[in-house]
Amino acid sequence: MKALDSKGGGQIGRVFYVAPAFFAFLFCVHLGCVQAEITIEITQGSDSAVPIAILPFGQEAPIAPFSSVIQQDLQRSGRFQAVQSHKFPEKAVRSSELTLSAWQNLGVESIVVGRIQPLSSSQYQVIFELVDVYKGQQKMLPSQNGTPDNPSLFIQNNSVLLAQEFIIHASESRKLAHQISDIIYERLTGERGIALTRIAYVSVVVESKQGSEYRLEVADLDGFNPRVIMRSKKPLMSPDWSKDGSKIAYVSFENGRSEIFIQNVSTGRREKIAPYMGLNTAPAWSPDGNKLALSLSKDGNSEIYVLHLETKRLERLTNDGAIDTEPAWAPDGKALIFTSDRGGEGKPQIYQFSFETRATKRLTFEGDYNARGRFTSDGRHIIMVNRQNGQFHIAVQEVETGTVFWLTDGVFDESPTVAPNGRLVLYATKEGGKGLLQAVSVDGRVRLRLPAREGEIREPAWSPFPIGLRGKGLSL
Amino acid sequence: MRWQISFFVSVTCHILLLVALFWVGFPHVFSPIRPLFERNIDIIEAVAIDERELQTELKKIKSQKQGERSAEKAAGEAQKKRVKEEKRLEELRIERLKEAKKLEELKKQKQKEEENREQRERERIEEEKKRAEAEKAAKVAKESAERASAEKTRLAQEKVGYYVDVIKQKIQSHWIPSGQNLSCLLRIRLLPGGSVVGVAVIEGSGSLAFDDSAVRAVHKASPLPVPQEPELWNQFRDFTVRFKPQ
Structure with missing residues (x-):
């Protein structure tokens, strides 16, 4: 009988503690939904070749055609698809001259620009830059509640992945072009290139x-x-x-x-x-x-x-x-x-x-x-x-x-x-x-x-x- | 009046005598079988008995008369008594009626009380029933609310799962992995509508080429498909992507 009584009394009591527990549960579920961090697993990629644009190097006339050698090297590797030059939206010999959005529209991931300066009758300075078409667009953005949470995560990244200078003899120009191909290849694929082999x-x-x-x-x-x-x-x-x-x-x-x-x-x-x-x-x-x-x-x-x-x-x-x-x-x-x-x-x-x-x-x-x-x-x-x-x-x-x-x-x-x-x-x-x-x-x-x-x-x-x-x- | 009484007494005596004669002698007269002898004796004896009987009868009458007088007297008294009795009875009857009435009332009251009690009991049962029903309804409501909220959660999860899938597909279709057996973790920030506004490598693979290829894939996939519903969209404002080719 006592049990019955306490049960009767407990009915109200239970409502009193079940209800808050229930709402607490709902609240937790709600919070859980809001705060659960979504992590998406990317387990496979595309087999396709990386679209890349190799722009003509400035003043390359006297020595090897750098851009076409590099283009053929990268193409030959099977890992890159060089965009044909007649599709280029602009001319540039340095990264600062590039309008990245124009190249994004072309579907290009990376751009190679370069320039050649004669230093003497047989010596040349060759500079090339490898530009990531997408990397440069990152901006820092304050989070929703106004405080820039972890702002270092979203700082502007430089879109230039590589910039190198070489001083070469005219006879070495083809070799250097292959070498540049390998440098680009390695930076973008993580493997050593074979253009110079x-x-x-x-x-x-x-x-x-x-x-x-x-x-x-x-x-x-x-x-x-x-x-x-x-x-x-x-x-x-x-x-x-x-x-x-x-x-x-x-x-x-x-x-x-x-x-x-x-x-x-x-x-x-x-x-x-x-x-x-x-x-x-x-x-x-x-x-x-x-x-x-x-x-x-x-x-x-x-x-x-x-x-x-x-x-x-x-x-x-x-x-x-x-x-x-x-x-x-x-x-x-x-x-x-x-x-x-x-x-x-x-x-x-x-x-x-x-x-x-x-x-x-x-x-x-x-x-x-x-x-x-x-x-x-x-x-x-x-x-x-x-x-x-x-x-x-x-x-x-x-x-x-x-x-x-x-x-x-x-x-x-x-x-x-x-x-x-x-x-x-x-x-x-x-x-x-x-x-x-x-x-x-x-x-x-x-x-x-x-x-x-x-x-x-x-x-x-x-x-x-x-x-x-x-x-x-x-x-x- | 005196002679009347004497006359009445003598008449009565004669009548009595006649009755006595008939009662003693006639059976002999009309009975042929009976011997004469017996008849004779009977007569003698009868005379003697008659005398005695008369005496007793007289006494009897006397006492009867006396008794009659006392009876009259008694009758009167009885009458009185009866009236009285009747009156008392009447009173009693009235009293009993009253009592009955009272009883009736009591009974009525009792019945009413019983009815009240029953009514209360009925009400109590009714109330109990109502309460039980209310409790049941509350329980059902709570359960259905729970179900509804679980359903809502499930639906939300399903929807989130859908968007996770389509985002995954879109990023995968844009990813040309640079390297195998590597893994990196990116944090991605989106604008409503799905435009990628921030990508950060929070866990590098050790290969710049690989990490870059992942970051590029996210940018190329921008805008990402995201839900419109605010509470779902909130989950996609900021999330992580693990790149791990298998």
Whole structure:
């Protein structure tokens, strides 16, 4: 009975405490709605290329066409879409002359402006600026209740992302243009650019009377400044750059059999480093530059060796009855991959040798022909030649998962070489019976053909990152 | 008057005698079966009895007369008594009536009280009922209010979710990420209508290129789609965006 009484009495009491609690709850919900900070998660972006405008550099007439070189470099990277110059709403050679809103309407994200001043007959001052079309528009705005809460968050940002000055010789203008491309590329993508890199390749020029001439050439990535560093009536093969970009190792048949030479790119001085009996092939510089992996048949059949360049000591890595060749180093230098037909004659696969365990394991299983493997610079992928239905494609295999994607769909694509930033793969292909070079991005999205060269081009080798010209940052 | 009384007495005696004779002698006369002998004896004896009976009868009459006189006297008294009695009875009757009336009234009063009590009880029940109904209604109202407010909150959340989605889509369509496996957090301030007036990197990714690409995406997506309703819009005045490509 007591309980009943208290219940009866509690009815009112409850209303008295339930109601405020209820309203307090509502209030909290209301407050919660107002004060809950919304955080939006952006998990994916667009695949499209960044629209960029490279305005003509002021007074560029006497030397290289900076803006068109930069435009082509950026375009070639696959990451940028250069706006055509006839669409430009205005002319400018410095950031202060720009009307950003006009460029926003054009959909441009970044603008490059620059100017060239002759300092002497052969010396020039080159200044360029990289402008973010959107960044400059931020203004400080007091918050709703009048107090500028955290005003530092909303200060006006300078729209100029980069401003640099270079003093160059006229002959360096093209190099500087590539370098500027790489500086812009890196600032906007966060990765190093490759416009300044070079490629080595073998060209075969057929001279009807004396037969063919083999040339080992080095050129800018865009095909400019080709230079023959070695000529031979006998085949030249397998060029590979030293990690500092100063030397190239290659195979020459000039003495009637395959021998390995190392040649200084700028001086032309060369040295025979593998004069062993049998086949001496497939030199590959180690990441530290002190060793050369190669394939030698001096002990019977082709095996993988490591040559310690300073001591000339040879270290044998493989020992079996099959052909082991085409070694390539992992970026950390702790492992090698190579091609071997130990799994079946005429069915080469890629194997990995670990220096730590000195064990060898097979890496490729997709298809009956996988050869000439090359690591990407992050070591996460292997680029290789994969045969499918009698056709040779460039394929990429994810090391961790073993997943394979085709990057090309040619009939005879071969000799892939990976850009030092790991973004692009250069490979040799045949078109109309003629060998030429093409490039494809590792994600398969960008494909481009490099400018045609004289003769038939084979076996490209991508240089490491070169050292650029010295510049000076200008205060923004 | 004296002779009258004597005459009346003698007549009465003769009548009595005659009655006595008939009652004793006639059955013998009219009874042929009875022997004569018996009849004789009877007569003698009858004479003797008659005498005695007469005496007693006389006495009786005397006393009767006396009794009659006293009876008359008594009758008178009785009459008086009766009248008195009647009067008393009448009074009693009246009294009883009165009492009955009183009782009736009492009864009525009691009934009225009972009725009142019942009325009060009914009222109380009614009130109880009303109160219960009111309580129930209040409860229902409260519940429906709660439901309504929950519904409102849900709707608001749904709407906020919708705008979060469309803002996300718009920013994503404008974002060309510079880098992978990176993450940055931006704070965005909008004007009513969705125009971006401020973007700040509150948590950088470590890569300028990546952070810039995120900031650019927000600016390029401006104006962002935002709700018109003030209480919803308030949530979009100032918010954060996490850029984390997957």
